[in-house]
Amino acid sequence: MIRYSIKDLEKLSGIKAHTIRIWEKRYQLIQPSRTLTNIRTYTDEDLKRILNVSLLNRYGFKISNIVAMTSDEVNQKLVEISVKDSSFNHEVESLVMAMIEMNEALFERVLSSSIVKYGFESTIKDILNQFLEKIGVLWQTGTITPAQEHFVSNLIRQKLILAIDSQHISNKENAKSFLLFLPQGEYHEIGLLYFHYLIKKSGHHVVYLGQNVPITDLTEITSIKPVDYLLTSVTCALPGNGLQEMINRLAGIFPNQTILIGGYQFHEHSPKLPSNMIVMDSMEEVEGFIHNL
DSSP states (O other), X not given: OOOBOHHHHHHHHOOOHHHHHHHHHHHOOOOOEXXXXXXXXXXXXXXXXXXXXHHHHHTTOOHHHHTTXXXXXXXXXXXXXXXXXXXXXXXXXXXXHHHHHTOHHHHHHHHHHHHHHHOHHHIIIIIIHHHHHHHHHHHHTTSSOHHHHXXXXXXXXXXXXXXXXXXXXXXXXXXXXXXXXXXXTOOOOHHHHHHHHHHHHTTOEEEEEEEEEOGGGGTTHHHHSOOSEEEEEOOSOOSTTHHHHHHHHHHHHOXXXXXXXXXXXXXXXXXXXXXXEEEOOXXXXXXXXHHTO
């Protein structure tokens, strides 16, 4: 059985350790085990419980009401949130079935027909976004395994890379250059790959570093390959004042570039932003910024 520290829970859930301790004490939300040296340890079930409560809380449910729900009631609320009102339910449900069965042929067929029917960008924004949200719910409720999640994530990643490669390198006059990366500890790059596609399609240039990039690795970028913009996001919680420290370091390394940054941590916290940094609250905001260049 995997055991997590409270810092692991903080990193994986995006919820501060202090908040987790308050939930433990006030609501008996989870009951951690303790080592011989009195250090808290948590199980997969504890992690899922924290993620479920956090999601419901963001959708307006009070913590006191959530903790009074049974596991079945919590799961039902999560499913209701995940389906919402959608005109793409058939495609999303078919992709979910392909994931559960690990059926690559079905997944490819549904994705390809959606691209033909709705277009590539609409398929990514309207169908795959819903699908990825549902994956999160299914994982949190114990319905799917990490292997199934990795299976479909890699299929989507392959599709995005093919779309990126199909775009010609631009000779556009006054084309801008973007540096795309995810900081250390960030691994979910599907959104970043989509922005790579949009930027290249719009006739601009991309330096793509991908996931899990230490900030120290960026220090020599400007001398090797000058860029106009940085694009990144922060989803996982950083210890202590880590978010502000990362922001300050990025601004110090790239004082003459515009830094576009987003992610869950900017919904949870309000760090002080340098003058060259812009928080992007949604995929649509990033898309609009690219199209307006």
